[in-house]
Amino acid sequence: MMGRNNMVKSDRHELLTRYINGNPFLTDDDLAQLLGVSIQTVRLDRAELAIPEMRERVKKMARGAYQNLRAIEDHEVVGELVNLDIGHQGLSILLVNEEMTLRKTRVLDGQYLFAQANSLALALIDTEVALTGTSKVSFKRPVFRGEKVVARAVITRKKGNKYMVRVSSHVQDELVFQGKFLVFDLSEEVNRLENSY
Amino acid sequence: MMGRNNMVKSDRHELLTRYINGNPFLTDDDLAQLLGVSIQTVRLDRAELAIPEMRERVKKMARGAYQNLRAIEDHEVVGELVNLDIGHQGLSILLVNEEMTLRKTRVLDGQYLFAQANSLALALIDTEVALTGTSKVSFKRPVFRGEKVVARAVITRKKGNKYMVRVSSHVQDELVFQGKFLVFDLSEEVNRLENSY
Numbered sequence: 001m002m003g004r005n006n007m008v009k010s011d012r013h014e015l016l017t018r019y020i021n022g023n024p025f026l027t028d029d030d031l032a033q034l035l036g037v038s039i040q041t042v043r044l045d046r047a048e049l050a051i052p053e054m055r056e057r058v059k060k061m062a063r064g065a066y067q068n069l070r071a072i073e074d075h076e077v078v079g080e081l082v083n084l085d086i087g088h089q090g091l092s093i094l095l096v097n098e099e100m101t102l103r104k105t106r107v108l109d110g111q112y113l114f115a116q117a118n119s120l121a122l123a124l125i126d127t128e129v130a131l132t133g134t135s136k137v138s139f140k141r142p143v144f145r146g147e148k149v150v151a152r153a154v155i156t157r158k159k160g161n162k163y164m165v166r167v168s169s170h171v172q173d174e175l176v177f178q179g180k181f182l183v184f185d186l187s188e189e190v191n192r193l194e195n196s197y
Numbered sequence: 198m199m200g201r202n203n204m205v206k207s208d209r210h211e212l213l214t215r216y217i218n219g220n221p222f223l224t225d226d227d228l229a230q231l232l233g234v235s236i237q238t239v240r241l242d243r244a245e246l247a248i249p250e251m252r253e254r255v256k257k258m259a260r261g262a263y264q265n266l267r268a269i270e271d272h273e274v275v276g277e278l279v280n281l282d283i284g285h286q287g288l289s290i291l292l293v294n295e296e297m298t299l300r301k302t303r304v305l306d307g308q309y310l311f312a313q314a315n316s317l318a319l320a321l322i323d324t325e326v327a328l329t330g331t332s333k334v335s336f337k338r339p340v341f342r343g344e345k346v347v348a349r350a351v352i353t354r355k356k357g358n359k360y361m362v363r364v365s366s367h368v369q370d371e372l373v374f375q376g377k378f379l380v381f382d383l384s385e386e387v388n389r390l391e392n393s394y
Contacts (some may be wrong), residue, residue: 073300078308103270105383110329111275112314115308131339132307139330186302
């Protein structure tokens with residue numbers, strides 16, 4: 001049987017790069033499992049491709065992310081913000097601990113997936129005052145303790161002061177949550193109110 | 198001008214009863230404002246109608262509510278559960294404190310309204326294992342610190358193991374949030390898995 005561990009190195013390098021671009025939080029262990037190779041191989045591959053290890057990658061990404069926040073504050077982002085290209089897109093990660101799970105099912109309480117996505121959607125808006133108007137969300141598969149949820153949000157449409165933000169959240173390469181958020185930039189209205197005093 | 202304070206007593210009694218049935222958390226002060234009469238009048242009206250004061254009403258309602266919980270646990274209900282007619286409908290109240298508000302806008306973070314509604318929707322399902330599949334929510338007006346959000350959830354449809362739950366949340370008589378939750382009863386699937394071991 002021809003397994004992934006038998007694939008040629010250039011194909012593996014391409015796949016490895018694609019996995020890491022898709023989810024920078026994958027550890028060498030995660031990558032080894034995904035590619036069906038040893039951790040040692042992943043390390044060598046990364047060295048050849050000059051891709052730093054996970055902690056370094058995340059630290060580098062996160063450095064600027066929080067500084068760019070406008071509509072909400074650091075501690076209001078649910079999960080860790082690791083990338084924020086304000087006005088366009090952003091990325092956050094939520095590490096699921098036991099307190100976030102429902103005791104009966106041992107499954108992550110949906111409110112956390114909602115909160116991660118909603119706060120990331122607000123973070124994307126390039127304004128001082130933003131609020132969510134409506135949202136439509138879908139829980140694709142249960143998430144368990146210890147899993148890392150990577151949420152990726154993109155502004156897909158802007159009309160006047162209304163923004164459509166789409167959020168997809170993955171654990172490894174599995175989609176666990178999807179949401180659309182209609183967010184309002186209320187800065188003009190607030191300014192108008194303040195000027196009328 | 199003919200104001201509400203000029204309405205006949207029987208009409209006022211009817212309105213008072215309707216307000217309290219709609220939202221048992223209305224204080225005498227709230228009711229006085231809504232009816233445009235003095236607090237003293239509200240107290241006399243309640244005495245005539247044999248309606249206990251707010252604290253007593255809520256205590257009485259809440260007594261049985263938590264005992265009926267199945268799919269989620271006491272502390273997993275966001276807000277205070279005050280009524281639970283399992284399989285049918287339920288009511289919870291969330292008192293908004295400062296930590297729940299976004300600093301920039303001083304507005305309640307939408308995740309709390311979602312969490313209150315979602316946990317109430319799960320609480321309604323008469324099973325040991327329930328999970329939210331999809332939901333569509335709409336934030337109708339900003340909610341501020343000190344406000345009391347009364348969420349009312351009703352199972353509107355059941356098909357196989359799928360339940361449609363509608364939630365409306367009000368502050369006084371204003372709609373602040375609306376949501377539809379599609380919830381799955383997974384008890385059969387879990388039993389099947391357990392029996393296959």
